[in-house]
Amino acid sequence: MPAPSELTAMNWPNEAGRAPVTQLESARAGITTPEMHRVAEREPHLTPDDVRREVAAGRMIIPANTIHLGYKLDPMCIGRASKTKINANMGASPVSSSTEEEVEKLRWADRWGADTVMDLSTGGDLDACREAILQNSTVPIGTVPIYSMIIGRKLEDLTYEVILENLEHQAKQGVDYFTIHAGVLREHLHYIQKRLIGIVSRGGSLLAKWMLIHKKQNPMYDLFDEICDIMREYDVSFSLGDGLRPGGLADATDEAQLAELETLGELTERAWAKGVQVMIEGPGHVPFDQIEYNMKLERRLCHGAPFYVLGPLVTDIFPGYDHITSCIGATAAAYHGASMLCYVTPKEHLGLPKKDDVKQGCIAYKIAAHAADVALGIPGARDRDDDLTKARAALNWEKHFELSFDPDTARAFHDEDLDVDTDFCAMCGHDWCSVRISKEIVEFASGKAEGFAPEKKAVRSKALTAEQSEILERRDVLSPEEIHKLAHKGNKSACHSDNVPEAGQAIRVQQEILEKTEAG
Ligand code: SF4
Numbered sequence: 001m002p003a004p005s006e007l008t009a010m011n012w013p014n015e016a017g018r019a020p021v022t023q024l025e026s027a028r029a030g031i032t033t034p035e036m037h038r039v040a041e042r043e044p045h046l047t048p049d050d051v052r053r054e055v056a057a058g059r060m061i062i063p064a065n066t067i068h069l070g071y072k073l074d075p076m077c078i079g080r081a082s083k084t085k086i087n088a089n090m091g092a093s094p095v096s097s098s099t100e101e102e103v104e105k106l107r108w109a110d111r112w113g114a115d116t117v118m119d120l121s122t123g124g125d126l127d128a129c130r131e132a133i134l135q136n137s138t139v140p141i142g143t144v145p146i147y148s149m150i151i152g153r154k155l156e157d158l159t160y161e162v163i164l165e166n167l168e169h170q171a172k173q174g175v176d177y178f179t180i181h182a183g184v185l186r187e188h189l190h191y192i193q194k195r196l197i198g199i200v201s202r203g204g205s206l207l208a209k210w211m212l213i214h215k216k217q218n219p220m221y222d223l224f225d226e227i228c229d230i231m232r233e234y235d236v237s238f239s240l241g242d243g244l245r246p247g248g249l250a251d252a253t254d255e256a257q258l259a260e261l262e263t264l265g266e267l268t269e270r271a272w273a274k275g276v277q278v279m280i281e282g283p284g285h286v287p288f289d290q291i292e293y294n295m296k297l298e299r300r301l302c303h304g305a306p307f308y309v310l311g312p313l314v315t316d317i318f319p320g321y322d323h324i325t326s327c328i329g330a331t332a333a334a335y336h337g338a339s340m341l342c343y344v345t346p347k348e349h350l351g352l353p354k355k356d357d358v359k360q361g362c363i364a365y366k367i368a369a370h371a372a373d374v375a376l377g378i379p380g381a382r383d384r385d386d387d388l389t390k391a392r393a394a395l396n397w398e399k400h401f402e403l404s405f406d407p408d409t410a411r412a413f414h415d416e417d418l419d420v421d422t423d424f425c426a427m428c429g430h431d432w433c434s435v436r437i438s439k440e441i442v443e444f445a446s447g448k449a450e451g452f453a454p455e456k457k458a459v460r461s462k463a464l465t466a467e468q469s470e471i472l473e474r475r476d477v478l479s480p481e482e483i484h485k486l487a488h489k490g491n492k493s494a495c496h497s498d499n500v501p502e503a504g505q506a507i508r509v510q511q512e513i514l515e516k517t518e519a520g
Contacts, residue, residue, distance in 0.1 A: 001293060002300040009058025009303070012272040022235040023064065025275040027056035035062050035075035042074075043082045045379035054081045058268070059304040060339075061177075061277040063116065063140040063237040068174035074138045076115055078279055078306045078340045083378055084369035085340040087142070087308070088114035088362055093352050094123030103132050108355055110139060112362035113405075116176075116340070118142040122202075126151060131173060140176035142239055146203050146220075155206055156213045163219055164226055171234040178236055179203065179281065180227060181243035182220035183263040186211045188244060191256035197247040200284070204243020224267060228274035237277040239308055240264045245284035248316055252286040253294060265301035278302075282309035282338065285316060291329055295337030306339035313344070322348040327364040334372030341365050366405060390449040395423040395435060399452060412468040419464075421454065422496050430506055 009024060020026040026033050032052045039062060040048040054060035060079025069075070078085050088109035092102055102121065109117055116139050121129050126148045134141055149158055149166045167178065181203040189208055192198050199205040207218050220227065231238065244260040246252040264280050271278045280302045286294055291312065298307045311326030312333060318325045326344040334341060345353040345361035353361065373381040384403060391399035397414060398421075404410040417426030424433035439447035447453070464472070500506045 002296045004296075005300050005303040007303045008056075009272040009305075010056060011303075012269050014273075014275045018275070020275075022232055022275050022277060023055050023062045024058065024272070024277045027052045033062075035064050035069070038075045039077040039082075042076060046081060050081065051077065054079050055277075057304065058272055058278065059306065061237050061279055061306055063142070063176040063277070065140075065171065065174045065176045065234050065236055067172065067234060068134055068137075068141070068176055071135055071174065072138045073140065073176070076140065078116075078308070080304070080306070080337070080339055082339075083381065084334040084338070084372050085115035086113065086362065086365040086369050087116045087118055087340055087342045088112075088358060089118045089120050089342065090353070090358065091119050091121035092124035092126075092129055093121075098124060099129040099132050102129050103136055105355065105358055106133055106137055109358050109362060110137075112359050113366045114139060114343070114362055116140045116142060118144070118179075118342075120144060120147065122147050122151075130170070130175070134174045141174075142177040142179060143170060143175050144179040144203050144241070145170050145175075146181070146206055150206065155210055158210060158219070160219055160223055163223060164230065167227060167230050171230055171236045174234075175236060177239045177279070178231065179239045179241040180220050181207050181241035182218060182224050182227075182267055183240060183260045184208060184218055184243035185221060185259075185263055186217050188256055188259045188263075191254065191259065192244070195246075195254065195256065196250045199244060200247030201241065201243045201245055203241050204245070207243060221263075221267075224270060225274065228271055228276050231276050232274055235277070237279065238267075238271050240267055240271075240278060240280050242281040242283060245282070245310070246286065248285050249287050249314075252283060252312075253290050257283060258297075261298060261301055265303070268302045268305050279306040279308045279340070281342075282307050282333070283312050284310055286312035286314065286329060288314045288329065288332060291332040292336040295333055299337050307333075307337055308340040308342060309333045309338045310342040311344050319349050320346055322346065323361050323364040327368040330365060330368040331371050334369055335375050341369055363406065387452075390452040393435060393439070393447040394449060394452040394454060395439065395447065396452055396454040397421060398454065408465065408468045409471055411462075412464060412471040415464060415468070416472055 010028065013028060014025055020029045020031060023033060023035060032048045036051040036055065037048045039051045040046050051060065055062060060077050060081060062075055062077050064073060064075045090102055090105045090109065092098060106117055117137065119130055119133050119141055130143065145167055149162055181201065184204050184207055199208055207220065211218055242260060244256040246254065246257055268278045280298055282298060283294060295307060312329040313322055313326040314329040315325050322344050323346050330341040343361040343365040345357040347353040347357045374385065388400065388403040391403055401407045401411045414425060423436045424430045435447065438444050494509045500509055
């Protein structure tokens with residue numbers, strides 16, 4: 001496996017005599033900014049000085065456009081020393097969605113834990129949509145500026161002036177990070193012929209076409225220094241795009257992808273020398289066994305700049321379930337080196353994600369990020385898991401739901417079969433509930449953790465909220481009447497071990513209830 005680079009952003013210092021503008025420049029000058037303090041509050045295992053050191057080294061970024069900071073942005077960080085972050089993509093397309101819908105999706109993604117959001121709109125009023133998202137967002141917003149550069153004009157008419165004007169405009173609006181596909185070079189394009197699926201990045205394919213039409217180098221590469229100057233002024237971070245990322249397992253880790261990654265390493269050094277924060281975008285579709293290598297290669301070539309990966313999908317034959325195929329790869333990626341995971345929804349490859357797809361994608365990726373953080377031993381990362389285990393061991397359903405990432409779904413699924421507070425659930429039933437039996441075995445501590453045991457007094461199960469009822473309706477299995485036939489509300493079941501401490505008696509009580517239910 002490639003060894004980590006020994007170089008950091010400190011090896012590419014600012015030009016002498018310039019006052020610090022960006023978080024990177026402040027950090028390298030030894031200044032701990034208010035944003036670094038806020039990041040440390042949100043990452044309790046890090047001190048403000050830890051944050052400053054990581055930012056100074058280029059291993060962490062704080063994507064916080066100075067304009068967006070004037071709205072509602074709550075500063076966060078992306079880097080290996082912090083918790084793994086997730087990004088949700090959204091955006092109107094020419095055939096679907098509107099500005100209101102996108103703002104609603106932004107709130108929804110925030111509700112489900114997205115740490116950053118990318119506005120990838122390619123249709124509707126792009127400018128108004130971006131403005132509305134920036135005004136309403138507490139999380140950093142990223143864009144792929146080339147999309148808006150070609151709205152209303154032919155690709156071949158894209159000029160250097162249009163590129164720089166558009167970037168300046170979006171930076172002034174408050175966008176926190178730009179995906180710039182400056183690493184796709186003209187000399188890389190011949191590698192594509194060997195691929196099964198060519199170029200799957202929208203930005204990458206547009207720029208490749210531009211280069212072929214104009215017989216010139218990638219304009220983003222040629223303009224890189226000027227782009228850095230614009231981005232520095234507002235502290236917009238680079239998300240250096242992977243325009244040649246593989247679009248299928250067969251194309252993973254090929255010459256095209258690796259040649260571009262090498263160029264991204266060179267661009268990282270140039271951006272750092274200009275004082276601009278950098279993260280690197282990564283693949284795509286990668287067989288599970290190649291993920292570790294990919295993560296470590298990036299860490300070497302880009303000197304530890306945060307790696308922001310899309311998935312990767314570890315198999316190609318499950319359209320409709322790509323949030324799962326990709327979150328398996330994302331977990332491995334985060335464990336081996338990625339700092340932010342770009343979610344994939346069940347609609348990937350098939351259509352524009354709707355509200356529920358956004359939720360499914362966010363949850364899959366929160367699972368991936370959290371699983372990696374636990375495995376990496378980030379201090380405190382497992383605390384909530386341990387608390388939930390204690391509540392589970394105590395058969396304290398209320399606390400179990402409360403500690404769940406999605407309490408509505410957890411409660412709805414539990415209550416679907418058994419909506420009473422009892423010391424077992426419908427999965428195994430009273431007699432076979434190993435957790436209940438363990439609780440009764442006095443030699444085991446399990447189920448007796450202080451503060452986790454349920455109230456001795458029967459607690460009435462809360463009625464399902466509208467959202468929880470909707471979850472059950474969608475499942476379309478049991479009607480509320482059927483559920484209520486299975487259990488009654490308000491008291492602990494007659495067979496609850498608080499009422500009948502002896503198992504034989506509990507079985508007799510259950511039998512009686514069953515007979516009465518069948519008769520009734
Ligand atoms: S019945 Fe089975 S699944 Fe339910 S709490 Fe007991 S052991 Fe767990």
